[in-house]
Amino acid sequence: MTLSHSDLTTKDNKMGLLTLAAVIGGGAGAVVAAPVVLGVVGFTSVGIAAGSVASQMMAAAAVANGGGVAAGSLVAALQAAGAAGLSGAATAAVAGTGGTLAGLAALII
Template identity: 60%
Template sequence: MGLFTVALAGAGAVGAFFAAPVVLAGVGFTSAGIAAGSYAAGMMSAAAVANGGAVAAGSTVAVLQAAGAAGLPAAVSAVAAGVGATVGWITARLV
Protein backbone atom coordinates (compact mmCIF):
# COMPACT_ATOMS: atom_id res chain seq x y z
CA MET A 1 0.00 0.00 0.00
CA GLY A 2 1.34 3.35 -0.93
CA LEU A 3 0.86 6.91 0.13
CA PHE A 4 -1.86 7.31 -2.50
CA THR A 5 -3.97 4.61 -0.81
CA VAL A 6 -3.58 6.27 2.57
CA ALA A 7 -4.53 9.64 1.06
CA LEU A 8 -7.63 8.12 -0.54
CA ALA A 9 -8.65 6.53 2.77
CA GLY A 10 -8.25 9.89 4.51
CA ALA A 11 -10.24 11.67 1.81
CA GLY A 12 -12.99 9.07 2.12
CA ALA A 13 -13.12 9.57 5.88
CA VAL A 14 -13.42 13.34 5.52
CA GLY A 15 -16.12 12.90 2.88
CA ALA A 16 -18.05 10.52 5.13
CA PHE A 17 -17.77 12.99 8.01
CA PHE A 18 -19.56 15.70 6.06
CA ALA A 19 -21.92 13.43 4.12
CA ALA A 20 -23.29 11.33 6.99
CA PRO A 21 -25.68 13.91 8.48
CA VAL A 22 -26.92 14.91 5.02
CA VAL A 23 -27.50 11.31 3.94
CA LEU A 24 -29.24 10.38 7.18
CA ALA A 25 -31.59 13.36 6.91
CA GLY A 26 -32.14 12.62 3.23
CA VAL A 27 -33.49 9.14 3.93
CA GLY A 28 -35.64 10.38 6.82
CA PHE A 29 -33.57 10.07 10.02
CA THR A 30 -33.86 13.67 11.23
CA SER A 31 -33.20 15.48 14.49
CA ALA A 32 -36.98 15.81 14.94
CA GLY A 33 -37.58 12.07 14.48
CA ILE A 34 -38.32 9.80 11.54
CA ALA A 35 -39.92 11.72 8.67
CA ALA A 36 -43.36 10.48 7.60
CA GLY A 37 -43.43 8.68 4.25
CA SER A 38 -39.64 8.41 4.05
CA TYR A 39 -37.37 5.42 3.50
CA ALA A 40 -36.64 5.55 7.25
CA ALA A 41 -40.37 5.28 7.99
CA GLY A 42 -40.55 2.16 5.84
CA MET A 43 -37.57 0.68 7.69
CA MET A 44 -39.17 1.48 11.03
CA SER A 45 -42.45 -0.09 9.96
CA ALA A 46 -40.74 -3.29 8.82
CA ALA A 47 -38.72 -3.48 12.05
CA ALA A 48 -41.84 -2.97 14.15
CA VAL A 49 -43.77 -5.66 12.27
CA ALA A 50 -40.87 -8.09 12.66
CA ASN A 51 -40.65 -7.41 16.40
CA GLY A 52 -44.32 -7.54 17.31
CA GLY A 53 -44.97 -3.80 17.18
CA ALA A 54 -41.82 -2.36 18.71
CA VAL A 55 -38.44 -1.32 17.36
CA ALA A 56 -35.72 -3.11 19.30
CA ALA A 57 -33.10 -1.02 21.06
CA GLY A 58 -29.77 -1.38 19.29
CA SER A 59 -31.38 -2.36 15.99
CA THR A 60 -30.27 -0.74 12.74
CA VAL A 61 -33.27 1.59 12.74
CA ALA A 62 -32.65 2.64 16.34
CA VAL A 63 -28.95 3.28 15.75
CA LEU A 64 -29.56 5.26 12.56
CA GLN A 65 -32.24 7.37 14.26
CA ALA A 66 -29.91 8.08 17.17
CA ALA A 67 -27.24 9.19 14.70
CA GLY A 68 -29.75 11.32 12.80
CA ALA A 69 -30.93 12.96 16.01
CA ALA A 70 -27.38 13.60 17.23
CA GLY A 71 -26.20 15.02 13.91
CA LEU A 72 -22.50 15.70 13.53
CA PRO A 73 -21.25 14.12 16.83
CA ALA A 74 -22.54 10.72 15.70
CA ALA A 75 -20.89 11.19 12.33
CA VAL A 76 -17.60 11.98 14.05
CA SER A 77 -17.59 8.73 16.01
CA ALA A 78 -18.59 6.72 12.92
CA VAL A 79 -15.81 8.29 10.89
CA ALA A 80 -13.30 7.76 13.69
CA ALA A 81 -14.19 4.06 13.77
CA GLY A 82 -13.86 3.82 9.99
CA VAL A 83 -10.51 5.60 9.96
CA GLY A 84 -9.22 3.38 12.74
CA ALA A 85 -10.25 0.25 10.86
CA THR A 86 -8.70 1.52 7.63
CA VAL A 87 -5.42 2.51 9.26
CA GLY A 88 -5.25 -0.87 11.01
CA TRP A 89 -5.88 -2.70 7.73
CA ILE A 90 -3.24 -0.66 5.87
CA THR A 91 -0.74 -1.12 8.68
CA ALA A 92 -1.29 -4.87 8.69
CA ARG A 93 -0.59 -4.99 4.94
CA LEU A 94 2.61 -2.95 5.24
CA VAL A 95 4.13 -4.98 8.06
Protein backbone atom coordinates (compact mmCIF):
# COMPACT_ATOMS: atom_id res chain seq x y z
CA MET A 1 0.00 0.00 0.00
CA THR A 2 1.30 3.42 -0.95
CA LEU A 3 0.46 6.58 0.97
CA SER A 4 -0.16 9.72 -1.00
CA HIS A 5 0.97 13.18 0.08
CA SER A 6 -2.59 14.05 1.14
CA ASP A 7 -2.73 10.94 3.36
CA LEU A 8 0.46 12.01 5.13
CA THR A 9 -0.71 15.60 5.51
CA THR A 10 -4.00 14.50 7.07
CA LYS A 11 -2.18 12.17 9.44
CA ASP A 12 0.27 14.94 10.42
CA ASN A 13 -2.61 17.37 11.03
CA LYS A 14 -4.40 14.87 13.27
CA MET A 15 -1.25 14.21 15.27
CA GLY A 16 -0.64 17.95 15.59
CA LEU A 17 -4.16 18.52 16.88
CA LEU A 18 -3.87 15.61 19.33
CA THR A 19 -0.56 16.95 20.61
CA LEU A 20 -2.04 20.43 20.98
CA ALA A 21 -5.02 19.00 22.87
CA ALA A 22 -2.64 17.10 25.16
CA VAL A 23 -0.63 20.26 25.86
CA ILE A 24 -3.74 22.29 26.69
CA GLY A 25 -5.25 19.49 28.76
CA GLY A 26 -1.99 18.82 30.55
CA GLY A 27 -1.52 22.49 31.41
CA ALA A 28 -5.07 22.93 32.66
CA GLY A 29 -4.99 19.64 34.53
CA ALA A 30 -1.76 20.55 36.28
CA VAL A 31 -3.19 23.90 37.44
CA VAL A 32 -6.31 22.19 38.80
CA ALA A 33 -4.32 19.36 40.42
CA ALA A 34 -1.62 21.51 42.07
CA PRO A 35 -3.68 22.73 45.06
CA VAL A 36 -5.02 19.22 45.62
CA VAL A 37 -1.53 17.72 45.56
CA LEU A 38 -0.22 20.41 47.92
CA GLY A 39 -2.96 19.58 50.42
CA VAL A 40 -2.40 15.84 50.12
CA VAL A 41 1.31 16.15 50.92
CA GLY A 42 0.56 18.44 53.89
CA PHE A 43 0.84 22.05 52.72
CA THR A 44 -2.59 23.26 53.89
CA SER A 45 -4.31 26.61 54.29
CA VAL A 46 -3.85 26.44 58.07
CA GLY A 47 -0.19 25.34 58.06
CA ILE A 48 1.90 22.25 57.60
CA ALA A 49 0.06 19.08 58.66
CA ALA A 50 1.72 17.07 61.42
CA GLY A 51 3.22 13.76 60.30
CA SER A 52 2.98 14.62 56.61
CA VAL A 53 5.53 14.68 53.82
CA ALA A 54 5.50 18.47 54.19
CA SER A 55 6.43 18.21 57.88
CA GLN A 56 9.33 15.93 57.00
CA MET A 57 10.49 18.42 54.37
CA MET A 58 10.21 21.25 56.87
CA ALA A 59 12.20 19.32 59.49
CA ALA A 60 14.96 18.55 56.99
CA ALA A 61 15.08 22.19 55.85
CA ALA A 62 15.25 23.39 59.45
CA VAL A 63 18.13 21.04 60.25
CA ALA A 64 19.98 22.14 57.12
CA ASN A 65 19.52 25.82 58.02
CA GLY A 66 20.42 25.65 61.68
CA GLY A 67 16.90 25.50 63.09
CA GLY A 68 14.77 27.61 60.78
CA VAL A 69 13.26 27.39 57.32
CA ALA A 70 14.81 29.97 55.03
CA ALA A 71 12.51 32.51 53.39
CA GLY A 72 12.25 31.79 49.69
CA SER A 73 13.17 28.13 50.09
CA LEU A 74 11.19 25.37 48.41
CA VAL A 75 9.40 24.52 51.66
CA ALA A 76 8.48 28.18 52.24
CA ALA A 77 7.23 28.58 48.66
CA LEU A 78 5.14 25.40 48.81
CA GLN A 79 3.63 26.43 52.15
CA ALA A 80 2.77 29.85 50.76
CA ALA A 81 1.06 28.19 47.79
CA GLY A 82 -0.76 25.77 50.10
CA ALA A 83 -1.96 28.61 52.31
CA ALA A 84 -2.85 31.26 49.75
CA GLY A 85 -3.06 29.39 46.44
CA LEU A 86 -0.79 29.70 43.45
CA SER A 87 0.42 33.13 42.39
CA GLY A 88 0.12 34.17 38.77
CA ALA A 89 3.75 33.26 38.11
CA ALA A 90 3.37 29.90 39.86
CA THR A 91 0.18 29.16 37.91
CA ALA A 92 2.01 29.91 34.66
CA ALA A 93 4.96 27.72 35.67
CA VAL A 94 2.71 24.81 36.66
CA ALA A 95 0.67 25.13 33.46
CA GLY A 96 3.80 25.31 31.33
CA THR A 97 5.34 22.28 32.99
CA GLY A 98 2.13 20.24 32.79
CA GLY A 99 1.60 21.18 29.17
CA THR A 100 5.18 20.37 28.24
CA LEU A 101 5.10 16.97 29.90
CA ALA A 102 1.73 16.11 28.34
CA GLY A 103 2.97 17.24 24.91
CA LEU A 104 6.09 15.11 25.22
CA ALA A 105 4.01 12.14 26.30
CA ALA A 106 1.70 12.63 23.30
CA LEU A 107 4.65 12.70 20.93
CA ILE A 108 6.13 9.56 22.45
CA ILE A 109 2.86 7.64 22.39
